[in-house]
Amino acid sequence: MSDVVLETRGLTKHFKIRKGAVRAVDGVDIQLRRGETLGVVGESGCGKTTLAKLLVGLEKPTAGEIRVRGEDMVRLGGPALRRARRNIQMVLQDPYTSLNPRMTVGDIIGEPYDIHPDAVPRTGKARAVQELLDIVGLNPDHINRYPHQFSGGQRQRIGIARALALRPEIIVCDEPVSALDVSIQAQVINLLEGLQRELGLAYVFIAHDLSVVRHISDRVAVMYLGKIVETGNHAAIYEQPTHPYTQALLSAVPVPDPRLRGRRDHITLEGDVPSPADPPSGCRFRTRCWKAQPACADHEPLLEIRQRSPHPSACHYAEVRDVMRRF
Amino acid sequence: MTDITAQVDVLPGLDPRAPLLHVEDLNVEFRTRDGVARAVNGVNLWLNPGETLAVLGESGCGKSVTAQAIMGILDTPPAHVTGGRVLYRGVDLLQLPESERRKVRANRIAMIFQDALSALNPVYTVGFQLGELFRVHRGTSRREAKRRAAELLDQVRIPDARRRVDDYPHEFSGGMRQRVMIAMALALDPEVLIADEPTTALDVTVQAQIMNLLAELQRERNMGLMLITHDMGVVADVADRIAVMYAGKVVEEAPVYDIYAHPAHAYTKALLESIPRLDLKGRPLNVIRGLPPALTDIPSGCAFHPRCAYAREICRLEPPPAYQIAPQRVTSCHFVREVLGV
Numbered sequence: 001m002s003d004v005v006l007e008t009r010g011l012t013k014h015f016k017i018r019k020g021a022v023r024a025v026d027g028v029d030i031q032l033r034r035g036e037t038l039g040v041v042g043e044s045g046c047g048k049t050t051l052a053k054l055l056v057g058l059e060k061p062t063a064g065e066i067r068v069r070g071e072d073m074v075r076l077g078g079p080a081l082r083r084a085r086r087n088i089q090m091v092l093q094d095p096y097t098s099l100n101p102r103m104t105v106g107d108i109i110g111e112p113y114d115i116h117p118d119a120v121p122r123t124g125k126a127r128a129v130q131e132l133l134d135i136v137g138l139n140p141d142h143i144n145r146y147p148h149q150f151s152g153g154q155r156q157r158i159g160i161a162r163a164l165a166l167r168p169e170i171i172v173c174d175e176p177v178s179a180l181d182v183s184i185q186a187q188v189i190n191l192l193e194g195l196q197r198e199l200g201l202a203y204v205f206i207a208h209d210l211s212v213v214r215h216i217s218d219r220v221a222v223m224y225l226g227k228i229v230e231t232g233n234h235a236a237i238y239e240q241p242t243h244p245y246t247q248a249l250l251s252a253v254p255v256p257d258p259r260l261r262g263r264r265d266h267i268t269l270e271g272d273v274p275s276p277a278d279p280p281s282g283c284r285f286r287t288r289c290w291k292a293q294p295a296c297a298d299h300e301p302l303l304e305i306r307q308r309s310p311h312p313s314a315c316h317y318a319e320v321r322d323v324m325r326r327f
Numbered sequence: 328m329t330d331i332t333a334q335v336d337v338l339p340g341l342d343p344r345a346p347l348l349h350v351e352d353l354n355v356e357f358r359t360r361d362g363v364a365r366a367v368n369g370v371n372l373w374l375n376p377g378e379t380l381a382v383l384g385e386s387g388c389g390k391s392v393t394a395q396a397i398m399g400i401l402d403t404p405p406a407h408v409t410g411g412r413v414l415y416r417g418v419d420l421l422q423l424p425e426s427e428r429r430k431v432r433a434n435r436i437a438m439i440f441q442d443a444l445s446a447l448n449p450v451y452t453v454g455f456q457l458g459e460l461f462r463v464h465r466g467t468s469r470r471e472a473k474r475r476a477a478e479l480l481d482q483v484r485i486p487d488a489r490r491r492v493d494d495y496p497h498e499f500s501g502g503m504r505q506r507v508m509i510a511m512a513l514a515l516d517p518e519v520l521i522a523d524e525p526t527t528a529l530d531v532t533v534q535a536q537i538m539n540l541l542a543e544l545q546r547e548r549n550m551g552l553m554l555i556t557h558d559m560g561v562v563a564d565v566a567d568r569i570a571v572m573y574a575g576k577v578v579e580e581a582p583v584y585d586i587y588a589h590p591a592h593a594y595t596k597a598l599l600e601s602i603p604r605l606d607l608k609g610r611p612l613n614v615i616r617g618l619p620p621a622l623t624d625i626p627s628g629c630a631f632h633p634r635c636a637y638a639r640e641i642c643r644l645e646p647p648p649a650y651q652i653a654p655q656r657v658t659s660c661h662f663v664r665e666v667l668g669v
Contacts, residue, residue: 008430023659042409043530043531043532043533044501044530058358135544137372153618153631164478181385181619182385182388182557182558182559182601182602183385183597183598183601183615183619184596184616184618185601186601186603186612186613186614186615187613189603190612190614193611194611208530208531209561211602211603212603213602214603214605214608215603215607215612216603234608248532249531249532252531252532252534252535253531253560254531254535254538254558254560254562254564256461256559256560256562256563256587256599256602257563257587258502258563258566258583258584258587260563260589261564265459265473266535266537268532268536268539269532269536272500272502272533273505273530302427323481
């Protein structure tokens with residue numbers, strides 16, 4: 001398929017610790033097509049940020065492949081790697097700490113051009129930066145201002161402009177709106193969607209806010225302890241989840257409608273997520289799962305289409321349960 | 328062993344029949360080098376026993392400062408309470424000397440915070456920190472204080488409480504730490520609990536556990552709960568009444584069902600419309616244009632007018648009065664009829 005812009009196979013990252021390793025990302029396969037948004041959801045410690053860092057080359061994988069337009073970034077080096085990296089950029093969560101306070105906005109957005117001098121458009125760097133400011137809805141005349149002169153939402157726009165500088169096809173967004181107020185979140189989400197339509201961008205959109213992910217994603221992958229446990233298009237995941245963890249996660253989301261109080265299907269999980277340094281044997285979710293059987297400890301369920309799951313689900317007992325009814 | 332819980336200090340002027348908590352025209356300002364930031368500008372709130380009041384608003388709206396003023400834990404300077412009353416059972420807490428206010432904190436009104444890790448002392452065990460409440464406020468012995476600390480940890484459903492009482496905060500997970508905070512707040516059996524974004528730092532499945540726990544404990548003790556939050560989902564799940572704040576004022580106050588079905592203030596309405604909903608998928612979200620105002624430079628008239636879709640000349644000139652539009656429903660919007668669509 002030619003329209004696949006990003007693909008990972010068996011992507012794995014283990015962080016060595018004194019005893020063994022933290023298995024942050026443990027065999028993740030994703031595919032992203034041109035102009036598509038893949039939402040990645042999961043709770044803290046599930047490995048979603050490590051996945052983001054692997055994708056843009058901020059971490060080196062322990063094993064696996066990251067193919068951008070068919071080329072395995074893991075095996076590339078030197079000029080070829082530099083060139084390939086241009087195509088996949090990142091927007092970070094915290095617009096307050098991800099912009100250098102001592103650099104002007106022009107220098108921040110233009111920095112990618114310093115690293116990739118051959119990518120500077122013919123019109124010149126300053127001109128290109130001003131165009132980027134305009135694209136993200138900021139005043140091009142503010143090119144010499146500093147980050148502290150902007151609000152949180154505007155700073156996130158600066159971060160987006162920086163990610164756009166090298167004209168990538170893929171942008172990895174790691175919690176791009178979670179630091180923002182509700183009224184500002186909507187502005188940034190609309191901007192991201194507009195840019196996608198105009199520029200044909202593909203997004204890997206990592207977030208813990210499930211309603212934001214549903215709004216923006218074409219497909220969704222649910223992560224738990226370093227693995228994808230369920231994946232499918234947004235309707236499959238939100239309306240017909242088959243993995244117990246997805247079901248629990250969705251049922252725990254507070255819904256802004258008091259009429260549904262006490263009428264929703266609430267699944268309250270016991271306990272905390274186990275340590276990724278010592279994940280449970282077999283199915284990693286079994287220690288918190290109400291459906292767990294002895295077999296779950298022995299056999300690791302694969303992420304695959306099953307008799308009762310029309311989309312890939314990593315549960316031996318996968319079965320549709322509509323926890324979002326009337327939502 | 329004698330029952331020491333009877334030693335609760337008596338407040339002069341306390342009237343058990345007076346309303347539990349009533350905040351009247353509260354004003355707080357921060358005097359900074361860059362000018363005076365008017366964080367709270369005439370807030371009115373009330374809270375009944377057994378009731379959950381959600382104080383909803385975005386960053387900088389004054390919701391946390393209001394809570395801190397009620398608790399008496401504002402940093403002065405730069406913060407100064409410049410007017411109003413905070414009545415607890417008829418006693419104006421703002422008029423009490425610090426020595427008396429200390430007795431109110433934790434005993435009568437307790438508070439939990441968003442970030443449990445920084446609210447706990449990392450170099451003492453949680454048992455010691457919990458026990459401190461009994462030792463300082465009740466004069467309990469160390470051994471007895473520790474026994475009670477374990478009992479409390481058990482009440483907030485921390486497994487294996489007798490052993491965990493000797494653990495340090497960093498040995499607990501985020502959700503468990505928030506349980507420790509709740510245990511600490513409830514130790515002396517307060518009548519009012521103020522929870523400032525108690526689940527914002529937690530994952531959704533843990534958030535659900537903590538909100539359930541809070542609701543249960545509140546029911547058991549018939550406590551008044553003031554929940555400070557920006558999350559309209561959490562509010563819809565647990566609140567009885569809502570006070571929406573903007574630029575240091577309560578702009579709308581209503582029972583929870585009414586406000587979601589028929590918001591009566593342009594800001595509330597715009598806020599509700601900006602949440603992603605299923606039927607909006609594939610379409611742009613409604614946005615509130617512009618930014619919340621700087622508290623050093625609050626717009627004239629209705630503070631929301633520069634961002635409001637309903638705004639007209641009068642909104643810039645005159646602050647809207649508080650209209651009582653139904654029992655328990657108050658809104659400060661000049662065009663309440665248009666917003667309601669009646």
